[in-house]
Amino acid sequence: xxxxxQTPSHQVTQMGQEVILRCVPISNHLYFYWYRQILGQKxxxxxxxxxxxxxxxxxxxxxxxxxxxxDGSNFTLKIxxxxxxxxxxxxxxxxxxxxxxxxxxxSGTRLTVV
Amino acid sequence: xxxxGLHLPxxxxxxxxxxxxxxxxxxxxxxxxxxxxxxxxxxxxxxxxIRSNMDKRQGQRVTVLLNKTVKHLSLQIAATxxxxxxxxxxxxxxxxxxxxxxxxxxxxxxVKP
Numbered sequence: 001x002x003x004x005x006q007t008p009s010h011q012v013t014q015m016g017q018e019v020i021l022r023c024v025p026i027s028n029h030l031y032f033y034w035y036r037q038i039l040g041q042k043x044x045x046x047x048x049x050x051x052x053x054x055x056x057x058x059x060x061x062x063x064x065x066x067x068x069x070x071d072g073s074n075f076t077l078k079i080x081x082x083x084x085x086x087x088x089x090x091x092x093x094x095x096x097x098x099x100x101x102x103x104x105x106x107s108g109t110r111l112t113v114v
Numbered sequence: 115x116x117x118x119g120l121h122l123p124x125x126x127x128x129x130x131x132x133x134x135x136x137x138x139x140x141x142x143x144x145x146x147x148x149x150x151x152x153x154x155x156x157x158x159x160x161x162x163x164i165r166s167n168m169d170k171r172q173g174q175r176v177t178v179l180l181n182k183t184v185k186h187l188s189l190q191i192a193a194t195x196x197x198x199x200x201x202x203x204x205x206x207x208x209x210x211x212x213x214x215x216x217x218x219x220x221x222x223x224x225v226k227p
Contacts, residue, residue, distance in 0.1 A: 004157075031213065043158060043203060043217040056212045091157045095213065102148075103215065105157030 006092050006106035013113055016081050021109045023075040023092030032075045033093040033103070034067065036060065043091065049075065082113045124222045133191040135221045137204035140185060144206035147180060148215070149189045152201045161189070163207075191223075199225045 005024040013019050025032050034046040048055040049067050057065075066078045079086055089108040127133045139147065145166050150158035164171045164178045164187075171178050177190040187204050201222050205215040 033214065035215075042219045043205075043215075045214045045216065048212050048214055050212070056214060093157075102160045102163065103158075105159070107155070108157050 004092055004094055004104050004106035006090075006109050008109060009107065010110045011112070013082055013111070015084060015113055019079050019082055019111060021077045021079075021090050021092075021111070023077070023106055024073060025075050025092060026094040026104060027073070029094045031055070031095055032069075034077050035091045035093060035105075037089040037091065037108075039088070046077070046090075079111075082111075084113050087111055087113045123219075124224065126224045126226060127194050128226050129196060130193055133189075133194045133198065133223055135189045135191075135202050135204075135223065137187040137189075137218050138185060139187060139204070139206055139218075141206055141208070141216070142182070142185065143208060143210075144216075145209045146207040147178070147187050148205045148207060149176075149178060149187075150203045150205060150217075151198075152203060152220070154200075158203060161202075194223070194225050196225050196227065199223055 004026060007022045011019060030051055032049045035043050036046050037043045045058050047057040047061045047067055052069055064080045068076050075092060077090060089110050091108045092106045093103045095103055125133060146163050148163040149161040151161050152158045162173045162176050162178050164180050169180050175192045179188045189202060191198055201220045203220045204218040207213055207215055
C-alpha cells in the first residue's frame with residue numbers, strides 16, 4: 001500500500017528558530033497537502049500544492065510559512081520564525097487515487113516550540 | 115461560517131456491540147463526506163466516504179449514513195473490537211475547493227473488553 005513518509009517524527013525548537021518539515025508523498029501524484037493538528041483539537045488545512053505551486057492556503061498559512069518541492073520527490077514545509085502556538089502535529093497528505101476522499105496521511109511530525 | 119462538528123466527544127462501547135458516531139455538517143455544497151480514524155501518535159486513516167448524492171454506503175464492518183435533510187452524517191461500526199479504539203473524525207470535501215478537507219472535532223471511541 002502506498003505510503004507517505006514524514007521526517008522527523010518529533011522536533012523540538014526554540015522560539016524564533018526556523019524549522020523544515022519533510023515529506024515524501026505518494027509518487028506520481030500532483031496534489032500535496034499539509035495539515036496541522038494542535039494537541040486535542042481537530043485537523044486543520046494549511047495548504048495545498050499542485051503542479052509545483054500553491055493552489056490554496058488557509059488563514060493559518062501566513063508569511064512565516066512556505067512550501068517547496070525541492071527535488072521532485074520531497075515536499076517541505078518551512079516555518080521561518082517559530083512561535084509557541086506553532087506547536088502541533090503537522091501532517092502531509094496525498095490523494096491515493098482510490099476514492100476522492102481517500103487521502104493517505106503521513107504519520108506526522110510533532111513540532112514542539114519552547 | 116461553514117463547519118463540520120460532532121455531537122459526542124467520547125463514546126464507550128462494550129466489545130462486540132455496535133458503535134454509532136454522529137456528525138453534523140452545515141456546508142450543503144460539499145461533494146463528499148469522509149470518516150477518518152486516528153490512533154494515538156498516527157496520522158488520520160481513511161475509513162470510508164460517501165458521495166453527496168448517496169444516503170448509505172457500506173464497507174467492511176462499517177456503514178456510513180448521510181441525511182441531507184438534517185445535514186447529519188453517521189458512522190456505524192459493527193461488532194466493535196479493541197482495535198477500533200481511536201478518535202474518529204468526520205470531514206467534508208468540496209471538489210471545487212481543491213479537494214481540501216474540512217474536519218470535525220473528533221469523537222473518542224473506547225472499547226471495553
